[in-house]
Amino acid sequence: MVNKEFIEQLDEKYGIKFHKIELLEEAFTHSSYANEHPEGSRDYEKLEFLGDAVLELAISDYLYRHYPKLNEGELTRMRSNIVRTEGFSEFAIECGFQDQINLGKGEEKAGSRNRKTLLEDVFEAFNGALFLDQGLPAVQKFLHLTVYPLIDRGEFDDSRDYKTDLQEFLQQNGPVEIEYNTISESQLPSHFVVELKVNGKLQSHGEGHNKKSAEQQAAKAALAELE
Amino acid sequence: MVNKEFIEQLDEKYGIKFHKIELLEEAFTHSSYANEHPEGSRDYEKLEFLGDAVLELAISDYLYRHYPKLNEGELTRMRSNIVRTEGFSEFAIECGFQDQINLGKGEEKAGSRNRKTLLEDVFEAFNGALFLDQGLPAVQKFLHLTVYPLIDRGEFDDSRDYKTDLQEFLQQNGPVEIEYNTISESQLPSHFVVELKVNGKLQSHGEGHNKKSAEQQAAKAALAELE
Missing domain, CATH: 1.10.1520.10 (Ribonuclease III domain)
Structure with missing residues (x-):
């Protein structure tokens, strides 16, 4: 009841x-x-x-x-x-x-x-x-x-695949190491924070209701800065 | 305009x-x-x-x-x-x-x-x-x-296929001739009237926004009477 x-x-x-x-x-x-x-x-x-x-x-x-x-x-x-x-x-x-x-x-x-x-x-x-x-x-x-x-917050906007775009952008002049690490994760409510490192150096963060969405947000932030 | x-x-x-x-x-x-x-x-x-x-x-x-x-x-x-x-x-x-x-x-x-x-x-x-x-x-x-x-009017209710049900009902004791004739048809608005004959004898009528629906209605009416 x-x-x-x-x-x-x-x-x-x-x-x-x-x-x-x-x-x-x-x-x-x-x-x-x-x-x-x-x-x-x-x-x-x-x-x-x-x-x-x-x-x-x-x-x-x-x-x-x-x-x-x-x-x-x-x-x-x-x-x-x-x-x-x-x-x-x-x-x-x-x-x-x-x-x-x-x-x-x-x-x-x-x-x-x-x-x-x-x-x-x-x-x-x-x-x-x-x-x-x-x-x-x-x-x-x-x-x-x-x-x-x-x-x-753009969490449902998959019209652009930021992770792929970032990879293509960064690797124009040869291979680059891109790394996503989950640094915080909670379930009630579901919330993920991810950090993005490029060649071992911290580039950006992203948040989202799941890991995939947080990674997309981190890639989006990186692209906004680098492009 | x-x-x-x-x-x-x-x-x-x-x-x-x-x-x-x-x-x-x-x-x-x-x-x-x-x-x-x-x-x-x-x-x-x-x-x-x-x-x-x-x-x-x-x-x-x-x-x-x-x-x-x-x-x-x-x-x-x-x-x-x-x-x-x-x-x-x-x-x-x-x-x-x-x-x-x-x-x-x-x-x-x-x-x-x-x-x-x-x-x-x-x-x-x-x-x-x-x-x-x-x-x-x-x-x-x-x-x-x-x-x-x-x-x-039941025009979207296809939970039952009345035409098939009628056919099975009528042909329990051997073959029967079932005939659907469109007797009236207009386009603006779309409206069909169908008559249903069993062994050449008029059994029922049906109306609908298309021929299929009118036939289903005629079969439904026949079943309601015969079953």
Whole structure:
């Protein structure tokens, strides 16, 4: 069951107060739990169906308004990077959803609470529930505090492969040793810091929600300085 | 250019008055026209990007609310039947969008005004423009007058193949002659009426936005009577 502290935290951190608390309960109920508690428990699958479309529109709208210079192809690629990403599971953790999931006994034993796809589903279902409870503007407000800042940091922008570009740039006049080292790594929320060394000398740093993204950011910073 | 009669008709038929008429103009402007008129013409591609997500959410929301008995898998299949369908092009024609499209000379000559994919794109772009101009509720109101009635008539429900089921039912005791004849067919809007004869005797009728759908409806009606 969704606990009181979590409900308070949702209000404090995100300004969200559910009118229909049963929608929040449903968003956090896995089918394995609903099967074990058939007296009225509904699982999150239908909210996930809705939440998937809610996130798709909210993110499309944000990209359309905030990236006026991107063309339709670039917008579509960026949208699919965001929607397809495993990042949603990290937001679910960051928002404290993980501890609220109602799981059946078998799934709990199997460690499903840490499964990325399940956490992603719960994030989608939460957004579906919020949409039903308070409409699209409430979802957009929530995403302004969670997903959108990462978009603006360029974490989903793979239109340019900075690592490859840096390598090609540096090796114009012969081989160069390029090294990426993870110097900090945390899981809740997922955050990586990477340093980039060129021929053993520190060149730049990069941060990201995963290692790949942090390395891209480090390469981007190096290119900005060197090019 | 979007003409005055069309703007009046949009208001009369659907109660839609655009605040920003330039969004409506953009929704109807093909890239071939924008290329020929670079002084300020914007093509519809970015509105189509947005409209695609707008339709996905509006339709998901409608299905979620109006089909409480469907499970998540059935909802997903029905949504993809609707969104994937070429039916959007027929709505574009029905709503009078076809004559408003700004096309380049070459595309006009090539007959692109009748191309289904282009008409679909324009329908999506129109919904993107309406969303930007007036928000999701305005889109939902418009779809209540266009797309949703077809959903409720079961035109996108392919969870059951009625034609095959009817054939199997009728041929339990040996071969039977089943015949579908199109008895009425119109294009603006697209509407088909089909009669179903069993061993030469009239059994039922079916209507639909295409021949396949009308035949399915006729088979469904026959099964309802015979089973």
